[in-house]
Amino acid sequence: MHFIRCWRRSATVITSIRSFAVKRQLCSVGSEDDTVFAMSSGQGRCGVAVVRVSGPASALAVRSLTRRLPAARTASFRSIIHPQTKELLDRGLVLWFPGPRSFTGEDSAEFHIHGGPAVINGVLQALGTLPGLRPAEAGEFTRRAFFAGKLDLTEVEGLGDLIHAETEAQRRQALRQMAGDLGRIYQDWRERLKRCLAHVEAFIDFSEDELVEDGILNDGKPHLNLLCPLVDAGVCRLQTEMGNHLSDQRRGERLRSGVQVVIAGSTNAGKSSLLNMLTQRPAAIVSPTAGTTRDVVEVPLDIGGYPVLLSDTAGLRDTSDSVEQEGVRRARQRVEQADLTLAVVDLTQLPSEPRLASVFLRGHLRSILEQTSDRQQCIQILNKSDLISTEQKHSIRAMLENDGDVAHFSFLSCHTRDGLEELLTLLQDKLKTLCGDPLAGRPSLTQTRHRTHLQKCTEALHQYHQYRDVDLVLAAEGLRLGLSSLGRITGRIGAEEILDVIFKDFCIGK
Ligand SMILES: Nc1nc2c(ncn2[C@@H]2O[C@H](COP(=O)(O)OP(=O)(O)OP(=O)(O)O)[C@@H](O)[C@H]2O)c(=O)[nH]1
Ligand SMILES: [K+]
Numbered sequence: 001m002h003f004i005r006c007w008r009r010s011a012t013v014i015t016s017i018r019s020f021a022v023k024r025q026l027c028s029v030g031s032e033d034d035t036v037f038a039m040s041s042g043q044g045r046c047g048v049a050v051v052r053v054s055g056p057a058s059a060l061a062v063r064s065l066t067r068r069l070p071a072a073r074t075a076s077f078r079s080i081i082h083p084q085t086k087e088l089l090d091r092g093l094v095l096w097f098p099g100p101r102s103f104t105g106e107d108s109a110e111f112h113i114h115g116g117p118a119v120i121n122g123v124l125q126a127l128g129t130l131p132g133l134r135p136a137e138a139g140e141f142t143r144r145a146f147f148a149g150k151l152d153l154t155e156v157e158g159l160g161d162l163i164h165a166e167t168e169a170q171r172r173q174a175l176r177q178m179a180g181d182l183g184r185i186y187q188d189w190r191e192r193l194k195r196c197l198a199h200v201e202a203f204i205d206f207s208e209d210e211l212v213e214d215g216i217l218n219d220g221k222p223h224l225n226l227l228c229p230l231v232d233a234g235v236c237r238l239q240t241e242m243g244n245h246l247s248d249q250r251r252g253e254r255l256r257s258g259v260q261v262v263i264a265g266s267t268n269a270g271k272s273s274l275l276n277m278l279t280q281r282p283a284a285i286v287s288p289t290a291g292t293t294r295d296v297v298e299v300p301l302d303i304g305g306y307p308v309l310l311s312d313t314a315g316l317r318d319t320s321d322s323v324e325q326e327g328v329r330r331a332r333q334r335v336e337q338a339d340l341t342l343a344v345v346d347l348t349q350l351p352s353e354p355r356l357a358s359v360f361l362r363g364h365l366r367s368i369l370e371q372t373s374d375r376q377q378c379i380q381i382l383n384k385s386d387l388i389s390t391e392q393k394h395s396i397r398a399m400l401e402n403d404g405d406v407a408h409f410s411f412l413s414c415h416t417r418d419g420l421e422e423l424l425t426l427l428q429d430k431l432k433t434l435c436g437d438p439l440a441g442r443p444s445l446t447q448t449r450h451r452t453h454l455q456k457c458t459e460a461l462h463q464y465h466q467y468r469d470v471d472l473v474l475a476a477e478g479l480r481l482g483l484s485s486l487g488r489i490t491g492r493i494g495a496e497e498i499l500d501v502i503f504k505d506f507c508i509g510k
């Protein structure tokens with residue numbers, strides 16, 4: 001059975017980024033020596049809410065609200081009392097995690113309380129009355145874990161992705177990244193590059209006399225490979241590995257952000273009917289009038305665990321209507337940016353003669369894909385199969401199977417749902433190819449941020465090769481730049497400037 005559902009709950013990213021940026025500025029007066037607290041479970045009424053505390057005054061907080069400190073890392077059932085009024089706020093579980101063996105590396109505690117708003121507000125308000133305690137900023141617990149060396153930046157990003165993961169494949173990829181699989185690759189490259197740089201620097205540090213005496217220096221030009229034959233090989237190997245990692249057709253990034261699947265074709269082919277059938281709701285207007293759809297209608301879907309952004313578009317035709325022209329322009333733009341195009345054809349428009357039908361289909365596909373030449377990224381959907389005879393269907397199928405040019409096709413009826421299972425199987429296979437298996441092989445690159453730094457690193461390594469025979473100091477500088485770019489991925493270097501960007505996606509309490 002195929003599994004389809006909506007995977008993206010809301011689209012309020014822009015406002016949340018803005019409000020987060022403002023909050024950061026306001027709160028940046030807070031120091032890391034403060035003890036912070038926040039509700040870490042979701043907003044709204046719930047059975048159990050978790051309030052987290054982290055920082056040096058955590059023990060004070062537990063003692064003030066529950067009288068004594070429980071045994072470390074063991075749940076203890078306690079009365080939770082307001083430290084000033086002595087009023088009973090709730091009864092719940094208290095956990096005490098003395099640093100450094102805690103998520104943040106600091107002394108921390110958790111109160112598992114009843115999830116009603118009055119209880120939660122009572123406990124948060126009580127914590128706020130204690131000296132040295134203040135409400136946490138978004139992502140502050142994770143930020144502290146990062147500064148305590150508990151997580152590197154790729155693991156922090158993995159954690160952020162895990163919180164936002166809405167499909168199975170996204171969850172698998174995020175979990176793997178959070179466990180440090182990706183970070184370990186970058187760390188290993190960094191260590192190896194560091195060794196290469198150390199060799200070159202040692203070479204530079206030798207005095208000229210020593211080198212001349214040892215016959216290493218010829219014509220006043222040092223020959224690096226006489227002293228460290230491993231450096232060249234090491235740098236080349238790194239370049240190959242990074243090149244492979246970079247040329248992964250954006251599989252990991254696509255899985256993280258959703259695969260762009262676009263429905264396109266002539267007017268009245270049944271594009272909106274297909275969108276509605278896949279989304280299982282009337283997301284787009286369907287009517288017998290050609291040119292019904294004008295705007296792009298986009299719906300997030302989970303197809304077999306893969307995140308898809310499915311778009312219905314205006315039917316492609318020449319028209320004098322300026323609004324429809326704009327719709328066609330947008331449709332073409334979407335097809336250009338698509339990871340996968342579903343080219344919908346109305347079977348009743350197909351000539352009955354097989355050779356002419358073949359020409360018609362090719363022409364139809366060409367008119368949709370125009371600039372994008374990659375046939376592999378397209379599925380031809382032969383719609384309205386309920387309106388043609390079984391014999392006609394057989395002869396079209398035979399014709400297409402003999403035509404090497406049509407890569408993938410699927411017969412479908414949006415009215416009888418005939419062919420839906422077949423289409424979904426085909427779709428799922430395509431998505432698997434486009435996103436890869438997040439658990440198989442080496443982990444994929446998941447973020448543009450990593451790609452940018454890695455590209456900079458490979459450019460810097462190129463500088464090494466360029467200068468190694470001419471100017472060793474410049475060659476070494478290439479390695480140093482490469483090292484610094486790699487360090488930026490895991491957060492060894494320049495973390496402060498990118499932390500805000502990463503934590504924008506975190507919620508308060510994480
Ligand atoms: N018999 C039959 N009719 C279909 C099928 N799919 C769609 N239709 C009909 O074809 C007409 C056009 O369907 P739409 O889904 O609006 O087609 P569209 O491609 O979105 O059209 P535009 O937005 O105008 O480009 C409607 O009357 C649908 O009911 C099908 O599989 N079988
Ligand atoms: K229509």
Ligand SMILES: [Mg+2]
Nearest residue numbers: 271272292293
């Ligand atoms: Mg439509």
